[in-house]
Amino acid sequence: QVQLEESGGGVVQPGTSLRLSCAASGFILRDYAIHWVRQAPGKGLEWVTVISYDGSNKKYAEFVKGRFTISRDNTNNTVDLLLTSLRLEDTALYYCVRRPQAYGLDVWGRGTMVTVSS
Amino acid sequence: SLELTQPSAVSVSPGQTARITCSGDALLNLYTYWYQQKPGQAPILLIYKDVQRPSGIPERFSGSTSGTTATLTISGVRAEDEADYYCQLADSSGIYVFGTGTTVSVL
Numbered sequence: 001q002v003q004l005e006e007s008g009g010g011v012v013q014p015g016t017s018l019r020l021s022c023a024a025s026g027f028i029l030r031d032y033a034i035h036w037v038r039q040a041p042g043k044g045l046e047w048v049t050v051i052s053y054d055g056s057n058k059k060y061a062e063f064v065k066g067r068f069t070i071s072r073d074n075t076n077n078t079v080d081l082l083l084t085s086l087r088l089e090d091t092a093l094y095y096c097v098r099r100p101q102a103y104g105l106d107v108w109g110r111g112t113m114v115t116v117s118s
Numbered sequence: 119s120l121e122l123t124q125p126s127a128v129s130v131s132p133g134q135t136a137r138i139t140c141s142g143d144a145l146l147n148l149y150t151y152w153y154q155q156k157p158g159q160a161p162i163l164l165i166y167k168d169v170q171r172p173s174g175i176p177e178r179f180s181g182s183t184s185g186t187t188a189t190l191t192i193s194g195v196r197a198e199d200e201a202d203y204y205c206q207l208a209d210s211s212g213i214y215v216f217g218t219g220t221t222v223s224v225l
Binding site: 046095103104109 | 151160211
C-alpha cells in the first residue's frame with residue numbers, strides 16, 4: 001500500500017527546534033519530489049517546501065526565511081524537515097506529500113502536529 | 119503575485135451544480151490543481167493540469183479555466199461532497215501556493 005507517514009511533531013517553546021520525518025512505504029521514494037504542506041488549526045493549506053527526487057533542488061515558501069531545512073535519504077526512504085527558530089505562528093499540522101512528475105500532489109500522509117507555545 | 123482567491127463558502131442543494139472559482143493573475147500562464155479535504159482527513163487530489171481527473175475521481179468533478187480564473191464544477195452534488203476545496207498552482211521556479219479555500223455546504 002502506497003503511503004507516507006510523518007513523525008516528530010510535539011509541543012515546543014518559541015525559538016527552539018524540531019525535526020520532522022517522513023517515511024515512505026509501498027513505493028520507491030527516490031522517484032518522486034516530496035513536499036511539506038502545513039495547516040494551522042481551523043485554517044487553510046499552506047505550502048512550506050519541496051525537495052527534488054535526488055535532493056539537488058529545494059524550494060521554500062517565503063515565510064520560512066531560512067528557518068527550515070528539507071533533506072532526504074533515498075537509501076532509507078525518508079525525508080526530513082528541520083524546523084528552527086520556531087514561532088507561535090508555526091503551530092500547525094505538517095503533511096508530507098508526494099508529487100509525481102507532471103502531476104499533482106497525489107499521496108498525503110496523515111500529518112504530524114507541531115505546537116509552539118510558551 | 120502568487121495569490122489565489124476563492125469564495126469562502128458555497129451552498130448547494132443535492133443534485134444541483136456547484137461552481138467554485140479560483141482567481142489570480144498567475145493562472146493566466148500556469149496550471150491549476152484542485153484538492154478536496156473532508157474534516158479530520160488529509161486532502162485528496164481532484165483535478166490536475168486544469169482539467170485532468172486522476173483515476174478514481176468521479177466524473178461529476180471537472181475543471182476549467184478562462185483567463186485568470188479557474189473553476190471547479192461539481193455536477194449532481196451529493197451529500198458526501200460537503201468538504202473544503204482548495205486550488206493550487208506552481209510557478210516556473212517551483213514555488214507552490216494554495217488558494218484561500220472554499221467550504222461547500224450541501225443543504
